[in-house]
Amino acid sequence: xxxxxxxxxxxxxxxxxxVASDGRIRRRIYDMGITPGAxxxxxxxxxxxxxxxxxVRGYExxxxxSEAECIIMEVVE
Amino acid sequence: MIKVALIGNPNCGKTTLFNALTGATAHVGxxxxxxxxxxxxxxxxxxxxxxxxxxxxxxxxxPYTPEEIVSRNFLIDENxxxxxxxxDSTNLERNLYLTTQVLEVDKPVVIALNMIDVLExxxxxxxxxxxxxxxxxxxxxxxxxxxxxxxxxxxxxxxINNDKRDGYTVLTESPLYHLYQKxxxxxxxxxxxxxxxxxxxxxxxxxxxxxxxxxxLIKEIASLEAKEPLDEFEGDFGGKVADARYQYIAKYFSNxxxxxxxxxxxxxxxxxxxxTHRIWGIPIFLxxxxxxxxxxxxxxxxxIGAFIKEGTFDIPIIGTDAINSPGVMLQxxxxxxxxxxxxxxxxxxxxxxxxxxxxxxxxxxxxxxxVLSFIPQILCLxxxxxxxxxxxxxxxxxxxxxxxxxxxxxxxxxxxxxLMCFGCAVPGIMATRxxxxxxxxxxxxxxxxxxxxxxxxxxxGVFAAILFAGRYxxxxxxxxxxxxxxxxxxxxxxxxxxVLKGEPAPFIMELPAxxxxxxxxxxxxxxxxxxxxxxxxxxxxxxxxxxxxxxSTFSFKMQMVEDSGDSILGVIAKGITWLFIPLGFGKxxxxxxFVVAAxxxxxxxEMVPATLGTFAGMDEDLVLGGDGETLRNSALAAxxxxxxxxxxxxxxxxxxxxxxxxxxxxxAKGEIESxxxxxxxxxxxxxxxxxxxxxxxWVGTYWWxxxxxxxxxxxxxxxxxxxxxxSQTTMKLSE
Numbered sequence: 051x052x053x054x055x056x057x058x059x060x061x062x063x064x065x066x067x068x069v070a071s072d073g074r075i076r077r078r079i080y081d082m083g084i085t086p087g088a089x090x091x092x093x094x095x096x097x098x099x100x101x102x103x104x105x106v107r108g109y110e111x112x113x114x115x116s117e118a119e120c121i122i123m124e125v126v127e
Numbered sequence: 128m129i130k131v132a133l134i135g136n137p138n139c140g141k142t143t144l145f146n147a148l149t150g151a152t153a154h155v156g157x158x159x160x161x162x163x164x165x166x167x168x169x170x171x172x173x174x175x176x177x178x179x180x181x182x183x184x185x186x187x188x189x190p191y192t193p194e195e196i197v198s199r200n201f202l203i204d205e206n207x208x209x210x211x212x213x214x215d216s217t218n219l220e221r222n223l224y225l226t227t228q229v230l231e232v233d234k235p236v237v238i239a240l241n242m243i244d245v246l247e248x249x250x251x252x253x254x255x256x257x258x259x260x261x262x263x264x265x266x267x268x269x270x271x272x273x274x275x276x277x278x279x280x281x282x283x284x285x286x287i288n289n290d291k292r293d294g295y296t297v298l299t300e301s302p303l304y305h306l307y308q309k310x311x312x313x314x315x316x317x318x319x320x321x322x323x324x325x326x327x328x329x330x331x332x333x334x335x336x337x338x339x340x341x342x343x344l345i346k347e348i349a350s351l352e353a354k355e356p357l358d359e360f361e362g363d364f365g366g367k368v369a370d371a372r373y374q375y376i377a378k379y380f381s382n383x384x385x386x387x388x389x390x391x392x393x394x395x396x397x398x399x400x401x402x403t404h405r406i407w408g409i410p411i412f413l414x415x416x417x418x419x420x421x422x423x424x425x426x427x428x429x430x431i432g433a434f435i436k437e438g439t440f441d442i443p444i445i446g447t448d449a450i451n452s453p454g455v456m457l458q459x460x461x462x463x464x465x466x467x468x469x470x471x472x473x474x475x476x477x478x479x480x481x482x483x484x485x486x487x488x489x490x491x492x493x494x495x496x497x498v499l500s501f502i503p504q505i506l507c508l509x510x511x512x513x514x515x516x517x518x519x520x521x522x523x524x525x526x527x528x529x530x531x532x533x534x535x536x537x538x539x540x541x542x543x544x545x546l547m548c549f550g551c552a553v554p555g556i557m558a559t560r561x562x563x564x565x566x567x568x569x570x571x572x573x574x575x576x577x578x579x580x581x582x583x584x585x586x587x588g589v590f591a592a593i594l595f596a597g598r599y600x601x602x603x604x605x606x607x608x609x610x611x612x613x614x615x616x617x618x619x620x621x622x623x624x625x626v627l628k629g630e631p632a633p634f635i636m637e638l639p640a641x642x643x644x645x646x647x648x649x650x651x652x653x654x655x656x657x658x659x660x661x662x663x664x665x666x667x668x669x670x671x672x673x674x675x676x677x678x679s680t681f682s683f684k685m686q687m688v689e690d691s692g693d694s695i696l697g698v699i700a701k702g703i704t705w706l707f708i709p710l711g712f713g714k715x716x717x718x719x720x721f722v723v724a725a726x727x728x729x730x731x732x733e734m735v736p737a738t739l740g741t742f743a744g745m746d747e748d749l750v751l752g753g754d755g756e757t758l759r760n761s762a763l764a765a766x767x768x769x770x771x772x773x774x775x776x777x778x779x780x781x782x783x784x785x786x787x788x789x790x791x792x793x794x795a796k797g798e799i800e801s802x803x804x805x806x807x808x809x810x811x812x813x814x815x816x817x818x819x820x821x822x823x824x825w826v827g828t829y830w831w832x833x834x835x836x837x838x839x840x841x842x843x844x845x846x847x848x849x850x851x852x853x854s855q856t857t858m859k860l861s862e
Contacts, residue, residue, distance in 0.1 A: 067359065068359040068360075069366065072363075074191050075633050075635075076363065076365075076366060077187075077189055077191065077365050077366070077369070078191065078633060078635050079635065080365070080366050080369035080370070081186045081187040081189060081224070081369060082186060082221070082635055082637075083220065083221050083224065083373060085366070085369055085370040085373045086359055086360075086370060087370075087373075087374075087377075088373065094399075094400075094403065094405075095405070096403065096408075096526055096527055096529065096530060097403065097404070097405050097406070097408040097409050097527055098409075098527070098529075098530035098531060099530060100529065100530045101526060101529050101530070101539075101634055103403075103526065103638060107220040107221050107373075108218060108219070108220050108221070109218045109220075109221055109637060110637065110638040110639075110640070111635065111636070111637055111638065112522075112525075112526050112634065112635070112636045112637075112638050113633075113634060113635045113636075114529070114533075114633070114634045117633060117634070117635060
């Protein structure tokens with residue numbers, strides 16, 4: 051099933067399909083290890099509902115929902 | 128001398144390694160992005176000296192943040208002999224991403240595999256031999272914190288110092304190979320650039336620096352890229368290269384590292400579950416912040432005073448009918464020390480000419496003690512913030528607070544710098560460096576003085592004791608803190624829609640694993656801050672105080688004056704007092720005294736009560752150290768009584784919002800690169816102070832003005848909303 055990282059629930063795991071952002075934000079996302087094929091686990095959502103925390107490539111990363119919205123994922127069961 | 132560049136990810140132990148090697152005391156925090164400027168130090172080994180340059184921690188050599196640009200320029204333009212690439216072995220995959228970029232430079236590289244002890248503790252192992260073979264550069268396992276492996280590291284640096292090494296790029300093993308070959312040919316045949324491999328890869332990435340430096344080459348590469356088939360990267364070759372790097376790492380990664388069990392970071396996870404809990408996260412955070420300030424500034428530790436009868440005890444340093452917080456205790460010790468030395472000095476100089484004793488006691492020593500008097504509480508505040516930072520909690524604070532801050536054009540990362548401003552604006556402004564976005568950095572600097580700092584507390588203290596006969600003292604102080612926060616919010620919103628318009632800064636931040644704060648690292652941090660503060664303060668503030676002393680003690684005829692109204696400063700202040708009549712406190716025959724006090728406040732806020740005290744003919748110790756009753760019966764109360772209550776509030780607001788102090792101005796100058804933007808910031812502070820004081824005075828004096836003002840604001844907002852709605856509907860219609 052395909053959906054954006056923003057729609058993920060805590061402990062849901064997925065594989066990155068594509069990053070639909072542009073410019074330097076996209077580059078930044080890539081630099082931090084979120085490239086097509088990378089496995090991402092959504093760990094938690096901040097108390098105020100945004101940002102989110104994910105595990106990618108063995109470390110914890112925090113990003114906003116507006117950025118997560120651009121990351122298109124394939125859900126891994 | 129061998130010149131070595133130290134490069135690595137943020138938070139990988141780079142600064143710890145630098146300190147361990149050079150004995151320097153750079154500050155280390157568990158907060159990504161602690162080093163922004165490059166630092167240099169010397170490692171001595173017998174006769175051999177090795178110069179080590181600590182570069183800012185970065186994730187990539189792309190030119191998007193100031194840190195990345197500093198590091199990249201150093202590697203490429205300043206020609207280091209050897210590069211040490213430090214890697215956090217507990218976070219190998221992402222750390223190797225930077226390594227694949229560093230290896231593209233034609234320089235001898237040695238990899239320092241850090242935190243190997245932590246990895247072993249987790250039960251994991253890295254096959255160093257295999258990794259060495261894959262990357263084709265020497266690898267030394269170290270623990271920067273424990274100091275193991277450092278000698279071997281430097282020996283290796285000296286050994287490979289004269290080696291020739293050609294850069295290597297992972298693109299040779301990727302589908303981009305043919306494109307890379309063509310790019311490299313173009314670079315080699317058309318230019319004589321050093322590091323051709325590095326440049327060829329950056330050209331393929333359509334790198335911003337290459338775009339501006341080599342527009343011709345970029346054009347050639349772009350035409351080649353246009354012929355490539357489209358895929359999920361949609362022609363973004365920067366992304367393709369990033370992907371190739373991670374593909375390369377992933378290909379070898381699983382063979383290098385043997386993990387005992389997949390989920391080994393559970394301890395950090397468990398802590399995190401509590402501290403960033405959806406419901407408890409914010410209350411816990413508020414309690415922690417309260418404790419930090421309580422332990423630094425409270426004169427009634429844990430509210431024990433509530434259970435002690437009045438007049439039970441009055442022990443110096445410990446407290447009166449209550450226990451002082453450690454911050455206040457240290458502060459009292461410092462006060463005791465400075466007044467004793469001051470008394471000693473005036474005793475010695477009894478027989479010296481008046482101007483000499485005045486210069487030394489009232490000028491130099493007065494200046495130094497005002498600087499010294501803030502050290503205990505600043506240090507105390509930093510101690511706690513440093514523990515929070517080192518443990519990794521500060522990054523979570525940014526995570527928790529981001530949503531709340533975004534409305535004002537800031538990210539959660541701005542929280543720490545702004546919070547520090549409640550203690551002192553100088554370190555707060557300096558800490559804005561960790562913000563990647565230039566606009567956000569500028570906005571944070573501009574808002575910094577609005578958060579009432581420790582030096583403003585004595586000003587509020589005096590007015591709190593005197594206004595309303597001291598009955599609403601706590602409310603007076605609280606109102607100033609609140610006013611500052613409200614003005615910060617309002618101006619942030621105004622600036623967001625005017626001067627600092629544009630895209631919000633992204634918030635893509637690593638959350639480091641929690642660990643126990645280390646005494647050594649906290650100690651180093653404190654020492655660094657202390658040194659910084661003393662140097663800045665001793666030079667700028669003391670210098671300014673001597674100048675003020677001179678201006679307020681001498682007349683234009685270079686004679687010492689009895690009445691400071693006849694002094695140079697007094698004459699100048701009287702000349703511009705009319706400017707402050709609209710603010711209330713410039714009115715009346717004594718108005719100029721408040722104007723002078725406000726002006727000395729631009730140099731350092733603690734000078735405001737001191738100046739007012741001097742005008743009232745009072746000893747400074749009495750102004751700052753006297754209790755409420757003494758203050759209310761003093762000449763100072765009489766002086767403040769000459770202006771109305773709204774004018775007094777306008778005066779306080781002016782002091783709250785105007786230029787905080789010379790040390791903060793110096794710090795702001797350091798953080799805002801452009802001259803124009805720097806002066807804009809200064810003007811912004813002064814204008815905000817003037818406008819807000821003006822409103823407070825007039826609304827306070829004639830309350831119906833407040834109603835009119837409220838009406839105007841409501842109408843303006845309504846019009847703005849209507850206009851916005853209208854433009855939205857027209858936009859929709861045009862679509």
